[in-house]
Amino acid sequence: QVQLQESGPGLVKPSQTLSLTCTVSGGSIRSGGYYWSWIRQHPGKGLEWIGYINYSGSTYYNPSLKSRVTMSVDTSKSQFSLKLISVTAADTAVYYCASAALAFDYWGQGTLVTVSS
Amino acid sequence: DIVMTQSPATLSLSPGERATLSCRASQSVSSNYLSWYQQRPGQAPRLLIYGGSTRATGIPARFSGSGSGTDFTLTISSLQPEDFAVYYCQQDYDLPWTFGQGTKVEIK
Numbered sequence: 001q002v003q004l005q006e007s008g009p010g011l012v013k014p015s016q017t018l019s020l021t022c023t024v025s026g027g028s029i030r031s032g033g034y035y036w037s038w039i040r041q042h043p044g045k046g047l048e049w050i051g052y053i054n055y056s057g058s059t060y061y062n063p064s065l066k067s068r069v070t071m072s073v074d075t076s077k078s079q080f081s082l083k084l085i086s087v088t089a090a091d092t093a094v095y096y097c098a099s100a101a102l103a104f105d106y107w108g109q110g111t112l113v114t115v116s117s
Numbered sequence: 118d119i120v121m122t123q124s125p126a127t128l129s130l131s132p133g134e135r136a137t138l139s140c141r142a143s144q145s146v147s148s149n150y151l152s153w154y155q156q157r158p159g160q161a162p163r164l165l166i167y168g169g170s171t172r173a174t175g176i177p178a179r180f181s182g183s184g185s186g187t188d189f190t191l192t193i194s195s196l197q198p199e200d201f202a203v204y205y206c207q208q209d210y211d212l213p214w215t216f217g218q219g220t221k222v223e224i225k
Contacts, residue, residue, distance in 0.1 A: 047154075047162065047205055047216040062213040063118075096161055103152035103167035103209065110161050 002027035004097050004108035012091075012115050018084040022097030022108060029078045030055045035100040036073065036080045040093040041110070048093075052100060053080055087115045119143055121206050123217035129225040136193040138220045140206035145186050150210035153182055153191045156219075157202045165204075166191065196222070 008020035022036070029036065035052035042048070051061035053071040061069045065084070073080040084091060094110040120143040130136055140151075148169030154162040164173040166182035169189065179194040193200055201224050206217040 046218045047207075049214045049216065051213075060212055064213075100209070100214075102171075103164050103173075103207070104154070104162070105164055105167075105173070107161040107163070 002099055002106040004099065004106055006095060006097050006108045006111040008111060008113070010112060010114060012087055012113060013117050014088055014115055015086055018082070018087050018091060018095075018113055018115070020082045020095055020097075020111065020113070021079050022081070024078045024080070024099070027099075029073065029075055029080065033101055036071075037098045037100050037104065038071065038082045039096045039098055039104070039107075041096070042090075042093045050082065050084075089115050091115050118213055119146060119208055119211050119215050121208060121215050121217035123204075123206060123220045125220060126218070127221045127223060129223050130196055131225045132196050132198055134196050136191075136196055136200070136222055138191040138193075138204055138222070140184075140189040140191070140217050142187045142189070142208060146189075146208045146210040148185050148189070150208055151182070151184070151189050152207045152209070153180075154205045154207065155200075155202050156205065157199075162205060193222075 003026045005023045012018045037052040038050040053059045068085045070083045092115045096110045097108045098104040099106045122141045124139045151169045153166040156162040170182045181192045203219045203221045205219050
């Protein structure tokens with residue numbers, strides 16, 4: 001069974017860059033047909049899909065965040081990453097990584113990122 | 118973007134009762150691309166239903182999904198204590214993929 005684990009700083013200063021990594025285990029990040037995704041959840045709110053990357057590096061970013069988002073993949077480490085630039089307090093959220101094949105099949109446990117000085 | 122609207126926002130029911138949750142899409146969505154998730158407090162969402170009506174691995178038979186076009190339903194036939202949670206619908210028929218705002222099923 002695929003397992004995902006997010007890692008990265010829990011506190012980021014305003015205007016700086018949020019950087020998170022998701023490590024995939026129990027399955028191959030090189031599997032075709034998987035879209036490795038990032039999803040966030042503002043405190044007490046619903047789910048917002050940020051975008052995906054596949055094993056070859058093809059990406060799609062939600063237009064709502066496209067100007068600030070970059071995703072990358074490192075197949076040698078079974079990891080994919082998220083960078084969100086110019087963060088503000090509105091980017092404070094729990095960030096999840098997830099694998100999407102038939103749907104968002106597997107999720108990481110989530111990591112809270114707080115934007116504050 | 119396809120807007121997914123869930124109703125009601127909160128459903129107050131007793132254990133053993135039947136829960137019916139609705140999800141409406143702002144435009145037609147193939148049921149093949151409609152999923153439901155359960156999120157318990159402090160946990161990540163968990164896939165319940167994909168393809169509109171197919172239960173994910175390990176999901177009990179009391180959960181069922183149905184619908185087509187713009188109207189979809191998640192039914193929990195007999196609520197168990199562990200079913201009190203928030204439920205989200207989600208479409209991946211068109212980019213960007215979008216979620217509904219959630220329905221909270223609470224104990225009455």
